[in-house]
Amino acid sequence: MRQRIVRLALVGGVLLLALLLLLATCGGGGVDTKGGGGAEKTPSRSTGPATRLNVPPGYTTAHGWEVSGTGPDYALSHTTGRLAYLVKAPGDRYRLRTLDPETGRAGWSGEAWRPLEPQRFPKLLTVAKDDRQYFVTWSFGRTGDGLTQARTFLSLDVYDVVDGERRRVEVPWTGAPTVTATGPGILINDGGVNSAVVDPVSGEVSRIPASAVTYPKGCTACRQLTEVRGQTADGLLLSGAREFWVRGGWFSRKTAPKGANPASGVPTAVTPGLVLAKWQLAKGAKRAATHQLWAVHDAATGKPAASVECHRPAMEPGSYPQAVVSPSGRYLVAGNLAFDLRERKAFCFEEDDGSARLTLASVTDGGSAYGATTARDADEALEGDGGGPVTMSFTTGDIEALAPNTRLPEAEASGVGVFRWTDRKDRMHLLGYPRVG
Template identity: 75%
Template sequence: MRQRIVRLALVGGVLVLALLLLLATCGGGGEDDGEPGKPAAKSPGPATRLTVPPAYTTSGGWQVVGAGPAWAVSHPAGRLAYLVRAPEQRYRLRTVDLETGRDGWSGEAWRPPDPLHFPKLLTVTKEDRQFFVTWSYGKVGDGPAPVETFVSLDVYDAADGERHRVEVPWSGVPTVTATGPDLVISDGGADSAVVDPVTGEVAETAASEVTYPKGCTACGQLTEVRGQTAQGLLLSGAREFWVRGGWFSRKVAPEGADPLSGVPTSVSPGLVLAKWQLAGGTERAATHELWTVHDAVSGKPAVSVECHRPAIAPGRHPQAVVSPSGSYLVAGNLAFDLEAKDGFCFEDESGAPQLTFASVTDGGTAYGARNARDAADALEGGGDPVAMSFTTWSFDPLSPDTRLPDLESSGIGVFRWTDRRDRVHLLGYPRVG
């Protein structure tokens, strides 16, 4: 496996590595002995037979035992990547073929700037190439010298594992997202850095450099970088949102919405889910909101659906989950068929959510649960599991102990389960037929 290191900012000093409480802080992720060829323990799917939806069979498939909490899937490459611990406070990225469960390429072990926590893992696509990206945040410098903090990113080509590293000086707690062709580091406000996954080049934008759409007084309040589109950074204010150098939400408001009220709630590659107030003067404007999926390139609304306003505004909106082909999107109790340009809000007569969706397949099935706190709770077995069909817009209950797939790709449903020894199992069960 080829490997190259790109350092865009020289960070002085040595890494300050904490030794105390490593295992207690990191949790129960997988470990290896540092040998490149040794994966986390793996066995055929039947070794652990979960109760799964009838669309899948447990008579075949594969299983990874002892994977870390961070894992991701490359749909184009047909690979699942997961992190494991290696000796000397290091980590290693490993891959398996989604269809067969056979071991794929394995990265060399490396040490993050903060070895006490598992690095995060995500995917990004640029120039028809998809990458797995691990990132972590830490500091360098010791003694009387000033301490410098930075974000460390290791970028792997999903096809062959070619790797390069990028280190970006950063103050404050960062968030790294991959909603566009580049990686975006942000601070929860308007400061950001964009990292090209192909070249490793970094372009920083300070909050003082942000420009606002003409006439948008709310854009300068609570300004936040939400992600990236193919046209540039997506930002929002207290109300309204815009793409830097591109479109402005006021100009692309969906029919029936107050054009000054848009708030993006979730950003996915190529798509933006936004919440709008209904235009004044209507009876439903006092009780309902409009949820719209926008095309991230043009900003144009693709499909909208009305939902009751919650009695108490949530502190965090549900994140959108998109099927691998991009045909379907679910978020909380919302479901959208993007090809048919149709949507549905699953709520009862009082306006209370009926379902919480957690995953969606290209076959037009969404999985979720009733009475679950959120999508993560539904995937952990909380609530009453259900399967919803986009053909009928109806849902059917599943067996109470059914585990829901985190996703489906290459005809394989990927399920996650933690055993009594706190080991994470990743299981791939084939779709029936």
């Protein structure tokens, strides 16, 4: 009888041990189970990410987070401190996930859906209206089953940044669209003047045909090569061969920066609340034949915030430098240009012969900008293919060379630098390394 009791106790102990092992394997936090389908472990700040890139001084790879298999785009909401990214899901579907950049902890995760072009990741951007922000994914394609007439349209999914509530909007569209979010709506444009604006709150679509475009009085150049460039809080921003204006609002000729020819402005980049434009120098100016003026304008009023002179390029570029703004909106960089909008200071980094010394690709609220020499654009600088990486200080205006294999931060959120890296299997990794010191 005693032996039987001992055997039962041993069996019970083995079962209890097996149960504890099972709970240890299947339980525990750190896994995003919302929606399933390739859920990832929440990165840990205590152990740090598995990938340790060579990063600029001021960031540490000993802590942080990492997610793999992401799409080429991500979006940041600086007001809520949330980052969004796309991952693949079974059945040619995709899912929007979020995380807290400061901790790496997973946030809400959207339901998986199939885009109009399932072979490629949908596009991702951020839009704000009425003090609310939204993550927006969109794809463009054709639908039809052979029995009904095929049609092309945009499919947009608008997510509330706070809780992930989603609204689906479909907009019939012909031709490849350009989709931006520089104002309170999602702007769809055909590269000319035909446009539509989607209200992120209601989903209402407002179409603006070419016939609705109005031109400033006395501006003949405005009617040449007319193009919608973006959206402001007061309406669409348009430009012609020269000069630019907000429909029903301000006109660049009346808000030209000091020292510029007021009838020569051309917008080159638009970001939420800001317009970067180039100008010819005023007629008779000493350097009018060799230099031009670059200025950052307030999109609400058109007034210039800061400007700087640069050499004219030997050949007019086919594309202009991408403008990137720090989270607080104080600093803006674009190519070899850098602007401190609060102090109204600006820099043009160029050689004596007028060639650009570097291309700046990102900037932080601490006044540090990152880029590379000989890079053709910001993407090339961030990919590490554009010569020597450098950092620039807005405090001193000095440029400092970094180690040749340094990976540059693409953005900074909540004191954490966001980096990207592609492994040998062509999988995209998104990493967060905190700033130290």
